[in-house]
Amino acid sequence: MRSAVWPLLKVQLLNSWRGTTAKFTGTKSRWGLLLLPLIGMGFIPLVLAISMGYVALYTVMNMTGQGHILLTLALTAGQLVCLVFGILYVISAFYFSKDLSVLVPLPVRPGEIVLAKFVGILIGEYLSMAPIVLPALVAYGLMANVSWLYIPFAVIIYLLLPVVPLVLAALFSIVLMRVTNMRRNRDLLRVFGGLLGVGLALFFQFMSRMQQGGNSQQAIQEMINNQQPLIQSVSRYVVTSVWATNALREDATALGFPSFLLYTAVVVVALLLMLQAADRLFFGGLLGGEETRSSGRQLSQSELAQETGQVRSPLWALFLREVRLLNRTPSFLMAGVLPPILMPFFMIFPLTQKGGPLSGGTDLSRMADSPWVPLIVLGATLFLNTISAIPSSAISREGRWFWISRSLPIPPRVQVQAKMLHALLFSLFNVVIAMAAMIFLRVATPLNLAYVLVGGALAGIVSSYSGLLVDIFRPHLTWTDPQQAMKGNFNSLFTLVVNLLLALVTGGVAALLYWLAQPALMPGLLILLAIEGWALGKVTGWLAEKNYMEYEF
Amino acid sequence: MIELVGVSKSYGNGAKKAVDNLSLTVRPGEIFGFLGPNGAGKTTTIKLIVGLHKPDSGSVKVNGYDIVSQTLQAKRQMAFVPDTPEVYDRLTGLEYLNFIGDVYGVGPRDRQERIERFASTFELTHALTDRISGYSHGMQQKLVVMSALLHNPPVWILDEPMVGLDPRSAHNLKELMADHTRQGNTVFFSTHVLEVAERLCDRVAIINKGRIIAQGTMDELRKGQSGETLEKIFLELTDK
Numbered sequence: 001m002r003s004a005v006w007p008l009l010k011v012q013l014l015n016s017w018r019g020t021t022a023k024f025t026g027t028k029s030r031w032g033l034l035l036l037p038l039i040g041m042g043f044i045p046l047v048l049a050i051s052m053g054y055v056a057l058y059t060v061m062n063m064t065g066q067g068h069i070l071l072t073l074a075l076t077a078g079q080l081v082c083l084v085f086g087i088l089y090v091i092s093a094f095y096f097s098k099d100l101s102v103l104v105p106l107p108v109r110p111g112e113i114v115l116a117k118f119v120g121i122l123i124g125e126y127l128s129m130a131p132i133v134l135p136a137l138v139a140y141g142l143m144a145n146v147s148w149l150y151i152p153f154a155v156i157i158y159l160l161l162p163v164v165p166l167v168l169a170a171l172f173s174i175v176l177m178r179v180t181n182m183r184r185n186r187d188l189l190r191v192f193g194g195l196l197g198v199g200l201a202l203f204f205q206f207m208s209r210m211q212q213g214g215n216s217q218q219a220i221q222e223m224i225n226n227q228q229p230l231i232q233s234v235s236r237y238v239v240t241s242v243w244a245t246n247a248l249r250e251d252a253t254a255l256g257f258p259s260f261l262l263y264t265a266v267v268v269v270a271l272l273l274m275l276q277a278a279d280r281l282f283f284g285g286l287l288g289g290e291e292t293r294s295s296g297r298q299l300s301q302s303e304l305a306q307e308t309g310q311v312r313s314p315l316w317a318l319f320l321r322e323v324r325l326l327n328r329t330p331s332f333l334m335a336g337v338l339p340p341i342l343m344p345f346f347m348i349f350p351l352t353q354k355g356g357p358l359s360g361g362t363d364l365s366r367m368a369d370s371p372w373v374p375l376i377v378l379g380a381t382l383f384l385n386t387i388s389a390i391p392s393s394a395i396s397r398e399g400r401w402f403w404i405s406r407s408l409p410i411p412p413r414v415q416v417q418a419k420m421l422h423a424l425l426f427s428l429f430n431v432v433i434a435m436a437a438m439i440f441l442r443v444a445t446p447l448n449l450a451y452v453l454v455g456g457a458l459a460g461i462v463s464s465y466s467g468l469l470v471d472i473f474r475p476h477l478t479w480t481d482p483q484q485a486m487k488g489n490f491n492s493l494f495t496l497v498v499n500l501l502l503a504l505v506t507g508g509v510a511a512l513l514y515w516l517a518q519p520a521l522m523p524g525l526l527i528l529l530a531i532e533g534w535a536l537g538k539v540t541g542w543l544a545e546k547n548y549m550e551y552e553f
Numbered sequence: 554m555i556e557l558v559g560v561s562k563s564y565g566n567g568a569k570k571a572v573d574n575l576s577l578t579v580r581p582g583e584i585f586g587f588l589g590p591n592g593a594g595k596t597t598t599i600k601l602i603v604g605l606h607k608p609d610s611g612s613v614k615v616n617g618y619d620i621v622s623q624t625l626q627a628k629r630q631m632a633f634v635p636d637t638p639e640v641y642d643r644l645t646g647l648e649y650l651n652f653i654g655d656v657y658g659v660g661p662r663d664r665q666e667r668i669e670r671f672a673s674t675f676e677l678t679h680a681l682t683d684r685i686s687g688y689s690h691g692m693q694q695k696l697v698v699m700s701a702l703l704h705n706p707p708v709w710i711l712d713e714p715m716v717g718l719d720p721r722s723a724h725n726l727k728e729l730m731a732d733h734t735r736q737g738n739t740v741f742f743s744t745h746v747l748e749v750a751e752r753l754c755d756r757v758a759i760i761n762k763g764r765i766i767a768q769g770t771m772d773e774l775r776k777g778q779s780g781e782t783l784e785k786i787f788l789e790l791t792d793k
Contacts, residue, residue: 298679299647301669307647308654308665317655321641328643328684400639407603408656409628549607549624 004108008116015099016120043131051135058143067144068249074136075161075241078129082162084200085128086121086169088193093117094170095177095286098480104286114278115271118170125162133158137248144250153260157244160267164240167270174277177285190330190483198342240266314410318418325397326390326422332397335486336390340430343387344380344437365442371521373443374451375510377434378525379503381452382459384430386499391423391467392491396476399485402551412548413541416472420464420537427460451522458529465536466502467495472543475551502532555579555602555708555741560611561763562597567609571597573763574611579741579756581707584734586750587743588783589760590791595743596636598760599712602741603633615708629657631708632701636716636743638693642686646677646696649685650703657704664703671699674725690717698726702733709733711742715749727753751783761791 058070094117103113137154140146243266246259299307312320326332367373394416398405405415435452438444470491479485506528513524555578562572572594579585589595600606602613604620604627613620618627640649647668654664672678675695685693694717701709709730715723730740730753744750750757751771758768767774767790771783778786 297682299681304669304681305661305665308651308668309661311658311661311664312655314656314658317652321644321652324648325641325643401641403605403635404640406605407628407633409625410656411625549604 004106005112005115008103008108008112009119011099012116012120013123016123047131047135050131051139054136054139055143058139062143067140068245070136071140071245071248072238072241074133075157075244076238078133078161079165079238079241081128081132082125083165083169084196086125086162086166087173088189088196089121089124090118090166090169090173091177091189093121094173094282100286104283109279110282111275111278114170114174114282115275118166118274121166122162125166126159129158129162133161140248146248146250147256149256150248153247153256157247157260157263160264161240161244163267164270167274170274171277174274174281174285178281187330191334198338315414315418315421318410318415319421322394322419322422323425329397329482331482331486332393335483336388336393336426339387339389340384340426340433343384344433347380368443368445368448371514371518373438374448374455374522375525377438377448377452378455378459379507380437381427381430381434381456382463382499382503384433385427385460385463386496387492388423388426388430389467389486389492390426391419391464392471392495393476393486394419394423394468395471396479396485396491397482399477399479402475402477406548406551412544415548416468416540416544417537419468420461420540423464423467424457424460427464428457431456431460451526455522455526455529458526458533461533462502462529462536463495463499465533465540466498467491469536469540469543470494470498472540472547477551506532554581554614554616554739555585555710556612556614557598557602558612560598560601560608560613562601562606562609570763572601572608575760575763575765576611577758577765577768579739581739582734582737583755584730584740584753585742586754586757587741587760588745588747588750588757588787589743593760593791594763595760596712597763599633599710599741599743603631603710604628605633630706631710632704632706634694634697634701634709634711634714636712638690638697638717640685640693640697640700643684645682645684646688647681649696650681650700653700653703659704663705667703667705668699671702674729675699675722691719691722694718695722698729702729706738708739708741711740713744714742715744715746747783747787757783759787759790766790 054070054074057073058067061067061069094114097117137158141150141154240263243259243263247256247263249256326336395402405412408415431453434456435444435449438448438452474491474494476485476491506525509528510521510525513521517524557575557577560572560575561570563570575594575598587595587598597606601608602615602620604624607621615627616630618630620627644652650668651664653659659667668681669678672681675698677692677695677699680688680692685696688696694714698711698714701711711730714726718726727749730742734740734755756768756770757774759766767786774783774786775781778789
């Protein structure tokens with residue numbers, strides 16, 4: 001019988017390609033491909049910055065004849081990226097993709113399914129590694145005196161580079177899913193993925209702090225001296241990077257070819273190992289998570305009476321539904337809650353560094369009486385509200401369950417009010433963060449706190465309604481995975497624009513008030529926010545009444 | 554009571570007419586079966602009745618209330634069981650039932666009595682405190698049926714309700730439908746199971762290509778057709 005790998009592979013590659021282009025361009029149309037070069041141009045500043053760093057690193061290291069360290073470091077960094085993200089990609093593709101129920105009953109070996117899915121992930125990894133590895137390969141190729149074999153070796157090494165880390169990720173995932181029942185706890189994996197992202201973001205924040213001296217040769221020399229043990233251990237343990245470096249480096253004519261063969265042999269052995277492991281363990285881990293469980297707990301009559309004894313108002317029932325659905329869906333909760341929590345840290349942290357406005361300390365008490373303090377804090381609160389995706393996904397999150405809302409005998413404007421109250425809850429949390437920051441910076445006079453509390457609540461109503469307004473205009477109800485409802489939803493971006501316009505109008509009126517009658521600045525601003533909230537509420541309610549019946553899905 | 558007068562609905566900017574000038578009356582105390590081949594317009598018609606779709610023309614009234622101009626009053630009169638019983642999978646069964654009870658204003662005594670009775674009928678008592686994500690298709694279907702009956706709707710609309718139900722549950726559902734009409738309520742349901750329609754329904758309508766091609770009691774349908782069973786009549790009519 002012919003091997004099933006090729007047809008499987010073809011389907012996976014088509015799926016992967018169409019999924020990736022649709023994700024990047026935001027459209028399923030073929031015309032969307034025209035957007036890809038434009039999107040690629042967006043990465044140019046990042047690639048240029050990385051390239052400049054590599055050039056400086058090469059220049060410094062080449063003084064001691066160690067220019068090839070550049071290759072080792074870049075290849076290792078690329079493999080690390082593959083390994084870290086690979087675990088999440090692999091678990092998602094191997095164990096949670098929708099096509100598994102179609103693939104498993106086919107007369108194919110588990111290893112063949114795994115191999116086809118593996119290649120699908122590989123394509124994505126080339127894109128992830130490109131900004132890290134390609135500039136190093138190009139920089140070294142241009143600056144070092146390499147032989148003619150450099151280009152073909154560099155291309156093959158780049159193509160094979162994600163294989164070993166992805167195999168490690170695959171082996172880890174296959175064993176993990178075989179011995180644990182994590183397939184049932186997809187939410188746990190999502191939380192893990194989210195925390196990993198946060199961890200990486202914090203790590204890069206600290207790394208950028210470490211490299212504050214810039215790309216000067218002296219700073220790089222200093223950094224290399226400090227990081228010598230790390231570089232040595234990389235050279236010792238990440239052997240694939242070392243062999244690949246040996247195959248590519250300028251002075252390795254004798255060592256180059258054997259190192260290249262060794263490198264490709266390791267890649268082939270890794271793949272074979274993964275196929276063996278997949279044939280033995282893959283189905284075991286996959287099929288273990290299909291069963292549903294029941295607690296089997298039977299409610300007594302008194303328990304049922306207690307549970308059903310409270311009749312809530314429709315508004316409260318709808319609010320409670322929003323709370324429960326968000327709290328119990330980690331993808332919703334993390335996309336909505338994490339950015340406003342992390343952003344203050346990322347915003348304040350650089351300001352406290354050497355040369356920053358807060359580098360001299362956090363005592364700003366001399367400014368406490370400035371009328372601008374509550375205004376600036378309110379602006380920051382509005383910004384925190386804006387980066388939360390909770391209001392701008394409130395209708396989208398209902399997805400295929402939207403039929404329930406539409407068949408309820410409750411006016412859409414009341415349903416939207418419940419969603420606004422839910423989003424407001426998170427805005428109030430941002431107000432608390434802002435007030436804590438005021439205390440930390442010693443600008444928290446009772447009057448300032450009162451202004452921020454009342455103004456923050458009003459700004460919360462404004463931003464919640466503006467997010468809802470955008471979502472009512474273009475809800476994304478056809479998602480199949482909760483992550484798509486949040487990450488594949490550009491409504492948060494549109495909300496950012498709407499809120500920016502609102503902030504400009506409000507700020508303009510504030511400046512006018514300051515100029516005309518300074519004591520009326522804050523009371524006037526609060527009245528303005530109240531009017532904006534009321535007007536937006538009216539418009540949102542009216543649009544909900546009009547549009548709720550129009551969505552067809 | 555359900556009244557459809559000259560209702561039409563198209564998709565794709567009028568390219569495909571799913572329902573074409575459809576008129577239909579379902580009386581109180583009647584079980585009405587809605588039959589038709591795949592893609593004939595059954596689900597679209599049902600979605601028009603329950604307000605999930607808006608008609609291009611014509612009027613839909615439920616117990617005298619127009620679904621477009623008196624939406625909320627019309628929705629208060631009915632309950633809907635869709636063909637794919639998808640409900641909030643992060644809630645427990647009981648939380649969902651309480652949500653529906655709150656929204657329809659069902660009092661605590663009625664709520665407890667009905668949940669207890671229907672959960673026992675559908676053998677769902679042991680799963681009420683479990684998350685719906687752990688329910689099988691059939692269990693979700695039973696939960697949606699329970700939620701539909703929680704506010705004792707005068708008009709009960711079901712789209713392919715027997716799909717996914719085990720024989721006992723299907724039997725219980727048929728009993729519930731008959732009970733509901735005995736109290737003077739209206740039941741309207743679509744099905745592909747012609748034997749069920751033949752045995753259960755007071756009247757049936759057959760829809761094909763968006764138009765009603767026949768409607769009436771079984772005796773009325775037999776007139777003018779060579780077939781005796783509903784299956785034969787159905788095949789004869791939809792083959793034309």
